[in-house]
Amino acid sequence: MNLFDVVGPIMIGPSSSHTAGAVQLGRISRALLGEPPVFAVVRFYGSFARTGKGHGTDKAFVGGLLGMGMDDERLRNSLILAREAGLEVTFDPDREERPNRHPNSVTAVLTGASGRKVTVSGASIGGGSVIISRVDEYDVSFTGEYCVFIVLHRDTPGMVSRVTGELAKSGVNIAQMKVYRSDRGGHAIMLIETDQPVDPETARSVAGLHDVFGTMSADRV
């Protein structure tokens, strides 16, 4: 723990968990879509759904979807700014108690102008920190503390070395990584957290590898 974890972050109020954390979740979701969203269906759960309005959680999350940071004073007007930017947002809160869900959590389905879609679930875990728990149909776990590079691929031998080989060529250092798969030889997902962002060219090289279906990335928030 460092001094700026105690006096900080600089943020838009009123709540680090319900406002700053919601911005971070929106930012990561936008990054994973890989383009500005034009449609968003946002489902808040638990305390996000019950007290989110008074905390500006809706404005904070949408601000994040627009690419704003947690200290951006435009956050309070983000719902209007979203309309101006051509982003249509539907809120679909789930106010029921769900013991298996984190109380401050959200699932968002985003669609970009190109038609690309992504579904992201995550939770705000306090102090503005967040955890992304699901991307599309894959259970994952990352915080946005590092740059994130996600590779969707077929579960075949040698995948990890081919992907990490491309990252090594571009000088990207891997902080940690994990591979998840649906079943042997089936769909799999590589979750790679890196110190440097993966540049678009490297991402394209990885996407072009045999048995790779696609990639997603998000800079640290």
Added chain:
Amino acid sequence: MKPIGTIRELLEIAGETGEKCSSLFLAREAEATGATREEVREKMARTLQVMRQSVEKGLRPGTKSVSGLTGGDAWRVREAGRTGKLLMGGFMNTACARALAVAEQNAAMGRIVAAPTAGSCGILPGVLLTVGEAVGAGEKELVSALLTAAGFGRVIALNASISGAEAGCQAECGSAAAMAAAAAVELAGGTPEMSAEACALALKNFLGLVCDPVAGLVEVPCVKRNAFCAAAAIVAADMALAGVKSVIPPDEVISAMREIGLALPASLRETSEGGLAATPTGKKIAWELFGKE
């Protein structure tokens, strides 16, 4: 350098080196993060700047929170203070009005510095900017004071908590008061020992304080509590500067805060199921705002 995980360790190093708390915390931060001391000071100067802006904005009339529950009291207290009708002198009036101002900005989706949290964000700016003016401190001294505040807060976070959900409001506003008191002592020219005593005295005053926000919002009682905590931090700093000591040593007070936090029922740790949130009026407000008790 040696670790600074407790107040005792801090005072040992300060005793050996003769340095101020702020210098020791700065050195540790630079070593731990790989940043230079200048970079750390620059980042803290930016933090100070945001605090100043939040005070300035918050003292303007017309502030209203998103829910409409709070706002306008900082201006009210400041204006009434100017007329000379209030009991607090100008110094205390300014500190309290500033603490309210920042807390109201927070509730109104203004930009603030969490110190240590958003709910307790008014206490450090209220105390340090006002004490700084009183003692003629410059930018450099105020940045040092923030380093001292953050360093004490870090020790509290390591050994107890700075989260209301974990340990109640004593961990948020109580910690902020303790941090502010320790830093105010350094601003006023006190020794590291006096800072440590001020930290203990302030924290003791808030032991047991629960987190029971009405409707789950960082507004009632959070906003006004920032003013009370600012005042208490100044009382603690003054006592310490006068040579008053805490009978219970600072590290033991911090441990007691942790124990008390663990013993608090969940209903009084930011769940809004008890205390003020569960009063008839608290429930009515929640119902009116969110359609659910």
